[in-house]
Amino acid sequence: MSVLVYTESENGKFKKTALEVASYAKAVASKLGTTVTAVTINAEDTSALATYGVDKVLNIFNTELDVFNAKSYASAIAQAAKQEDAKVVVVSQTADSKYLAPILAINLEAGYVSNVVETPSNTTPFTVKRTAFTNKAFNNTSINTDVKIIGLSNNAYGLVENTASATKEDFAPSLPTNGVKVESVDKASNKVSIADAEVVVSAGRGLKGPENWGMIEELADVLGAATACSKPVSDLGWRPHGEHVGQTGKPVASNLYIAIGISGAIQHLAGISASKVKVVVNTDPEAPFFKAADYGVVGDAFNVVPQLIEKLKAFKAANA
Amino acid sequence: MKILVCISHVPDTTSKINFTDGDTKFDTNGVQFVINPNDEFGLTRAMWFKEKQGASVDVVNVGGAETESTLRKALAIGADNAIRVNTEAKDGFQVAKELAKVVKDGGYDLVIAGRESIDYNGAMVPGMLAELTDANFVTNCISLEIDGTNVKAVREIDGGKETVATSLPLVIGGQKGLVEESDLRIPNMRGIMMARKKPLTVLDPSSATQETNSLSFEKPAPKGAVKLVDADNLDELINLLHNEAKVI
Ligand SMILES: Cc1cc2nc3c(=O)[nH]c(=O)nc-3n(C[C@H](O)[C@H](O)[C@H](O)COP(=O)(O)OP(=O)(O)OC[C@H]3O[C@@H](n4cnc5c(N)ncnc54)[C@H](O)[C@@H]3O)c2cc1C
Numbered sequence: 001m002s003v004l005v006y007t008e009s010e011n012g013k014f015k016k017t018a019l020e021v022a023s024y025a026k027a028v029a030s031k032l033g034t035t036v037t038a039v040t041i042n043a044e045d046t047s048a049l050a051t052y053g054v055d056k057v058l059n060i061f062n063t064e065l066d067v068f069n070a071k072s073y074a075s076a077i078a079q080a081a082k083q084e085d086a087k088v089v090v091v092s093q094t095a096d097s098k099y100l101a102p103i104l105a106i107n108l109e110a111g112y113v114s115n116v117v118e119t120p121s122n123t124t125p126f127t128v129k130r131t132a133f134t135n136k137a138f139n140n141t142s143i144n145t146d147v148k149i150i151g152l153s154n155n156a157y158g159l160v161e162n163t164a165s166a167t168k169e170d171f172a173p174s175l176p177t178n179g180v181k182v183e184s185v186d187k188a189s190n191k192v193s194i195a196d197a198e199v200v201v202s203a204g205r206g207l208k209g210p211e212n213w214g215m216i217e218e219l220a221d222v223l224g225a226a227t228a229c230s231k232p233v234s235d236l237g238w239r240p241h242g243e244h245v246g247q248t249g250k251p252v253a254s255n256l257y258i259a260i261g262i263s264g265a266i267q268h269l270a271g272i273s274a275s276k277v278k279v280v281v282n283t284d285p286e287a288p289f290f291k292a293a294d295y296g297v298v299g300d301a302f303n304v305v306p307q308l309i310e311k312l313k314a315f316k317a318a319n320a
Numbered sequence: 321m322k323i324l325v326c327i328s329h330v331p332d333t334t335s336k337i338n339f340t341d342g343d344t345k346f347d348t349n350g351v352q353f354v355i356n357p358n359d360e361f362g363l364t365r366a367m368w369f370k371e372k373q374g375a376s377v378d379v380v381n382v383g384g385a386e387t388e389s390t391l392r393k394a395l396a397i398g399a400d401n402a403i404r405v406n407t408e409a410k411d412g413f414q415v416a417k418e419l420a421k422v423v424k425d426g427g428y429d430l431v432i433a434g435r436e437s438i439d440y441n442g443a444m445v446p447g448m449l450a451e452l453t454d455a456n457f458v459t460n461c462i463s464l465e466i467d468g469t470n471v472k473a474v475r476e477i478d479g480g481k482e483t484v485a486t487s488l489p490l491v492i493g494g495q496k497g498l499v500e501e502s503d504l505r506i507p508n509m510r511g512i513m514m515a516r517k518k519p520l521t522v523l524d525p526s527s528a529t530q531e532t533n534s535l536s537f538e539k540p541a542p543k544g545a546v547k548l549v550d551a552d553n554l555d556e557l558i559n560l561l562h563n564e565a566k567v568i
Contacts, residue, residue, distance in 0.1 A: 070447070070457065095478045099459050102412075102447025111413065111531030114443055127535065133346075134438055136337040138538040145531045179456040180486040185477070193479025199567070223568065235501045241462065242476060247333055247438055248357045248496055256567040267333045273540075277565045279557070280546075290546050295560055299551030308554050312568075315558050 002037045003029040004086035005054070006077050008094060012044035016196050017092035017152075019052050023160040024152050025090045026053025027119045032088070036164070039080040039171070041065050041073060046168065053162035058084075058171035065175075067182045072175050074100040078107035079173040081147065088126075089149045094195055101151050110147035117156040134247045134270035153274065154195065155253040194245065197226035199256040200275070202245060204230035204268075206261020206282065206301055210238035215305045216260065222312045228252065230262050246271035261301045264289025281305070321375040321466070321488070323366045324423060326433035326445070327394050328356035329387035333438065339537045346439070346537070355390055358434025362494035364504055365464060366432055367398045373466065376400050378426065382409050382418045388520060395515035396507030402520040410530035412440070416448035417528035423453050428489070429469075435460050435493035443493070450491035458484060462497025 005025035007018035022038055029036045035055040040046055042065055046057050058080050065072060077100070081089050089104070091097040093115065105112035115130045117138070125142035128150060132139040187193075194200055201220040207213065213227075220227045227243060234244035245252050247267040257275035261282060262268060269292050272278070280293040281304050290296045297304055331337075331351045338347040355363065369375040379394040380403040381387045391402040403422060409415045423431055431453075436443035443459075450457030456471075462481065463474035469488040474481050476497070492498075507515070549557045561568045 070459075095460060095476065098443050099447065099475075102416075102444040103451045103457070105413070105444065106448050106451035111411075112444055113532055115441055125533075129538075132440055132537070133331075133337045134441060135540070137339070138540070139440075140535045140538070142533045142535055143531065144533065180458060180484050183472075183483045183485050185480065185482045187477065187480030191479065195478035231501075241497050242479075242481065244496070256561065256565070270333075277561070277567045279561070290548075292543065293546045294544075294565065295557060296546045296548050297551050297554070297557060298548065304551050304554065308557070311554050311558055315562070315568075319562075 001087050002035045002084050003032065003088045003090065004081045004084050005036060005038050005090040006097065007038045007040050007043070007049060008092060008097060009040060009043040012042060014043060014048065015092070015094060017094055017154055019048060019159050020155070020157055021090050021092045021152050022049055022052040022054050023162070024119065024157045026162050027160070028088055028090065028150070029053070031120060031123055037080075037084045037086065039077055041076065046166070050164050050166035051161055052159065053164050054166045055164050057166050057168045059168060060171050060173060062172070062175070067185075068096050069178055069180060069182070070096070070099040070103055071178050071180065074103035074107055075176045076173040078104055080171055081108055083171070087147055089147065091149065091151055093151050093154050098151065101149060105149050108147045108149070109145065110149045111143040111145040112149040112151065113141050113143060114151035115153050116150050117153050131274070135273040136270055153253060155255070155274070155276070192224065192226045194226045194228055194243070194250050194252060197254050199223045199225035199258070200228050200252050200254045201225045201258045201260070202228035202230070202262060202272070203233065203260045204262030205232050212302070213239065215309065219258075219305055219309050219312070222309055222316065230268055259289055259293070260305060262289060263287050264292055321369065321373070321430060322426065322428045323369060323375050323377045323430045323432065324426065324428040325359065325363045325366050325377060325379045325394070325399065326419060326431065327359050327363070327379045327381045327390060328434060328437040329353050329381055329383055329390040330356045330437050330439045333357070337539070343536050343538065344534070353390055355393060356434050356437045358436060358438070358495045360504055361496055361498040362432035362434060362492065363394055363397060363399065364499045365494065367505070368499065369466065370398070378403060380405070380419065380422055382407060382415045384408055391520060392515050393507060395518045395520070396511040397505050398511065401518060403523060404520065405523045405525055407525035410534070411532045412442040412444040413448060413532070414528050414530045416445045416452060418525055419445065419449050420452035421526050422523070423449065430466070430488055431455070431491045432494050433491065435495045446491050446493040453489065453491070455489040455491045456486040457491045458486060459493030461492045461494050464492060464498060
């Protein structure tokens with residue numbers, strides 16, 4: 001019996017969430033008095049896992065798994081869970097892990113709870129806290145099955161160091177026949193994604209038109225941030241759909257979320273409220289976003305943003 | 321092509337979220353229910369297949385009688401038949417099991433669900449359903465083209481998108497992009513009149529049981545007041561973000 005954690009990588013490198021789910025798996029294993037086994041797929045260097053409490057690493061190397069495939073990955077992880085006799089399986093909530101988790105749940109006949117934000121409050125019944133109603137509430141949920149799957153919300157637990165041995169073993173699962181083939185991936189390699197970003201700079205209809213996004217991109221650049229937008233901005237075609245955040249767009253759980261010219265409609269706030277610190281820049285002091293923000297500037301974006309860029313550049317130069 | 325669109329009956333996005341019965345039940349008092357937004361994009365795409373390529377479109381919900389108004393709305397938008405599996409499902413797994421039975425009995429080629437419901441946000445029903453029915457599965461789907469049994473779909477990934485080739489039978493987790501916002505249909509008078517006469521079949525549930533139990537709900541702790549920084553004093557904002565919030 002152990003806790004199995006799927007530590008995701010991309011092009012051989014761990015994703016930001018990998019060490020977070022490992023940290024969390026260690027906390028769950030401590031509660032259960034057991035060890036942590038991590039399963040990796042085509043990860044080049046797994047040494048970091050020892051720093052985050054992993055006792056054993058199962059490395060899968062298979063060129064057929066170079067491109068993510070939900071069914072094949074779920075099957076591989078399920079086989080690892082069976083070999084380890086894992087009673088708890090932890091995955092992140094990246095787009096890929098959210099895709100594979102329900103398939104894994106059926107493979108393992110395991111109850112799956114998504115969007116979990118804390119370590120289990122109880123082990124019998126096994127109870128976890130998850131977000132529901134798009135961050136407007138928490139739901140305490142128990143899992144009744146023998147094997148349990150936890151989907152840990154990104155950035156909900158953070159990194160916790162725990163030195164462990166992390167012995168390594170190769171693992172060679174058999175792969176299922178697969179009816180979904182990836183033909184092409186379209187991803188800007190030089191840009192940080194909204195899911196991975198520590199900082200997200202988001203702008204709304206207050207920016208007046210797509211031609212004004214230069215300063216938003218520049219601000220994001222200075223901060224190493226991802227860019228995002230409100231729903232009408234993507235509906236109007238000012239920005240690509242992939243940038244739409246909120247209840248019906250992408251969720252945001254960054255450390256810092258900066259909203260510029262966004263009113264703060266309930267559907268927008270629901271999707272971004274998991275961010276730790278929120279800053280709003282808006283001309284209207286009555287804009288609802290000020291009720292949800294930690295810091296606010298009442299002012300014109302066309303005046304505030306260029307100044308902020310200059311000041312941040314100076315700040316970075318001084319703190320470099 | 322036989323299409324089944326899964327319709328989740330959810331509180332309108334502006335609803336106040338409160339709980340009753342010792343914080344164990346969602347308080348539906350004064351709440352208006354709608355078709356789950358992610359499902360609405362899928363339903364509209366299904367109507368496109370029906371009109372342009374020839375297909376039948378059924379809609380299904382697993383739930384109590386109160387969800388029939390939402391199913392009628394889907395019929396008014398243009399679905400042919402509605403099915404309601406009469407049970408208050410306790411979790412996503414139980415919903416997926418009930419839907420799997422409907423899919424197998426009905427011989428559907430394509431099932432379009434939403435990537436997640438906006439109330440429970442489980443994001444698990446479509447994937448479980450695909451696995452239970454041995455169908456291919458694509459979630460976060462933002463484009464879907466079908467030619468015979470060959471399918472080309474686009475999935476939104478973190479930081480981009482991915483184009484996949486697959487085939488029927490297929491389950492989709494849909495979202496905005498499957499059709500544009502401006503393509504969504506509002507039921508017109510004729511549609512509403514016709515929907516009254518369309519079949520709405522109520523099925524008894526199978527013996528599927530849940531794997532998880534919802535024990536209680538909590539609301540997030542109230543937020544402290546915003547700290548306002550003068551637009552002429554942005555150094556102070558940087559100072560706060562650096563020294564107080566420690567995020568830059
Ligand atoms: C079913 C449903 C789902 C939805 N889902 C989402 C969702 O997922 N995400 C989402 O974002 N929205 C969503 N919405 C839309 C939401 O209700 C709002 O309409 C939307 O968020 C408003 O976008 P906005 O803040 O950019 O625009 P507006 O509401 O028009 O606000 C613009 C703001 O900019 C400010 N402003 C104007 N000029 C300036 C300036 N020069 N400098 C600074 N500030 C300025 C204004 O004071 C105003 O507050 C949804 C709506 C529905 C019905």
